[in-house]
Amino acid sequence: MQDLNASKQMPPADLHKVIRITAGFIIGSLLIAALYLGKDIFIPLALAILLAFLVDPLVMKLRGWGLPQMPSIFIVVGLALAILSGAASYLGYQLGQLSQELPQYQGTIQKKMDSIRQFARGPSVWDGAKTTIDTVENSIDDVVPEEKNPKVQQVKVVGQQQTTAEAVMAWSERVLNPLATAGIVFLFVILILVNRKDLHDRFLKLLGGNLNIGTDALDEAANRIGKYLRMQLMVNVTYGIPMALGLWFIGVPAAIMWGMVAIVMRFVPYVGPMISAIFPIALAFAVDPTWNMVLWTVGLILLLELVSNNIIEPWLYGGSTGLSTLVIIIAAMFWTAVWGPIGLILSTPLTACLLVLSSYVPSLGLIKTLIGSTPALAPHERFYQRLVADDVQDAMDVAQTFIAEKLPKDAMDEIKARRVNAFYAKVAIPAIRIFSSGHNTEASAEHRLRLHQGLKLFNHSF
Known part of the structure; x- marks a missing residue:
């Protein structure tokens, strides 16, 4: 009853905001579950879309030269297939040659491993710690009573060996599955381009x-x-x-x-x-x-x-993706958890697509704020927040960054003075306006004191 009364007393705007956030979390959870459960379909489709982005300029170039659409698509896709097939064949040949030469290097490997073992067995700074740990372990073993029947015969369960047909089927499955996925990807590429x-x-x-x-x-x-x-x-x-x-x-x-x-x-x-x-x-x-x-x-x-x-x-x-470094790392972890190694490869392009979509869909503005590389606050907002947080040094950094942003290396004093005036006009004064608008409503006495002292220190240092 208390929750019901609380929901009735909540303003309609706040209630609508809570409902939107809850619906967003539910929809996001359903999308993540769908991506995970349908990865066998979505992974080839995502790979095909990215490959289509990559080869589409070549197709458009051929069409600009007067070639029809279908021949342009088949030439570009055939060229990509030829390059990939040639590279795979060369790698297979080189691996075969290398596997035949490896046995003659066994003596070298054995000698180096022996030298590493001898180096590891030599005296080191950790010998004292190792001796102490061994003494403690032996003391614990002496305290623990021995079992009455310590000699228990170990039983080893040996599974049934694969037949030749089963081995061939398992090998075929490992080889044919990637080939089938590659075929589906290139089929999707052709359909997307068409x-x-x-x-x-x-x-x-x-x-x-x-x-x-x-x-x-x-x-x-x-x-x-x-x-x-x-x-x-x-x-x-x-x-x-x-x-x-x-x-x-x-x-x-x-x-x-x-x-x-x-x-x-x-x-x-x-x-x-x-x-x-x-x-x-x-x-x-x-x-x-x-x-x-x-x-x-x-x-x-x-x-x-x-x-x-x-x-x-x-x-x-440069700024080709528009993603911050932290977001790229988090996106790599997320897509790897959902789609495995392929998700790791696709993490940055997929997240960049999500960033572009959030830039044009107002309801996804929260995503743009979270994953974009552009600052979430304007310079005057950052300057005001640093002063209210009693961080005068960071406020100085905001001011110096703004002034140096469009300042030439060997700028004259007159140009520097213009940039300082621009800082006060575009950053400092708008920050004071923020303070004035919330002086009696949002800013507490402590906030007002911090801003006053911060501005004094800033003007003295600046």
């Missing part, structure tokens, strides 16, 4: 029939996702080619193959580069009797990672 305009019109209808907003949303999504995928491919190629050349110069076998593996694996965020680095390092460990090849390989990979992460990626990516 029905591109029809799907475009249907999505416009789903967005409410506003042709202006819907067109802008679709164009931004296509441009942003297509640019991200093309930039990702360029980053991977600029990493894989130097890696193949470097490994060939060092002497690591199958250097071209490891460069191709690096190009493919770097599409997997975070773990892909680590996985692609393990194989050449392990092969260098097995091939060279000394440690020189291993050290050179590790140094090459570290150098390429530094150049790629700090120079190539910031230069090519």
Whole structure:
């Protein structure tokens, strides 16, 4: 009865807001459950949509040259299939060659493992701690009474061995399932490219029939996702080619193959580069009797990672996705939990699509605030909040960032003075207006005191 009375006393606007939030959580939970349960359908469809974004500019280029739609689509899709099939065949051939050469490296591997064991058995700073732990464990074993019948015969359950037919079926299933998924993906790509305009019109209808907003949303999504995928491919190629050349110069076998593996694996965020680095390092460990090849390989990979992460990626990516770094990591964890490794690969493009959609659908404004890279508060709002929070140093950072944003490196004093005046006109004075509007209603006496003292310290320091 108390809850019912409370709901009756709640203002209609607040009640409507609670109902909207509750409905949003319910709809979101249902969508996540549908994505998880229907992943066998949604994963090929998502891969096909991203591939269509990637190859659509080539199709449009061929059509611009006067080629009809269907031949353009089949040429582009056939070219993609030929490239992927050729790369897969080369990788298979190189792996076969490498598997035949590996037995001759067993002696080198054994010698290095023996040297590592001898190094591990040598005296170290942890010997004292290890001796203490062993003494405590032995004391506990002495206190615990022994069982009356300690010698119990262990029983090992041996399962029934697979027949030849069952082994062939299991092997066929492991091979044919990925091939079937790849076939479905390319079929979806062809259908999406053929029905591109029809799907475009249907999505416009789903967005409410506003042709202006819907067109802008679709164009931004296509441009942003297509640019991200093309930039990702360029980053991977600029990493894989130097890696193949470097490994060939060092002497690591199958250097071209490891460069191709690096190009493919770097599409997997975070773990892909680590996985692609393990194989050449392990092969260098097995091939060279000394440690020189291993050290050179590790140094090459570290150098390429530094150049790629700090120079190539910031230069090519820029703000292509519009997602903050924290959101990219959280999205990777979420999509991996829902769709597994494929979800990890698709996490950034899918989240970028969600960001674009939230920018044009007012009811999804909360999602844009949470996952977007643009600041949630305007400069004058951030400046006011820092002062009210008694964080004068952060308020100084807001002011300095605003002033330096459009200031040339060797600016004259007159230009600097203009930027300072612009700060007071666009940031400081609007912040004081916020304070004035809520002086007697929202701001407490403590808030007023903090703002007054903060402005004094700010003006004195600034």
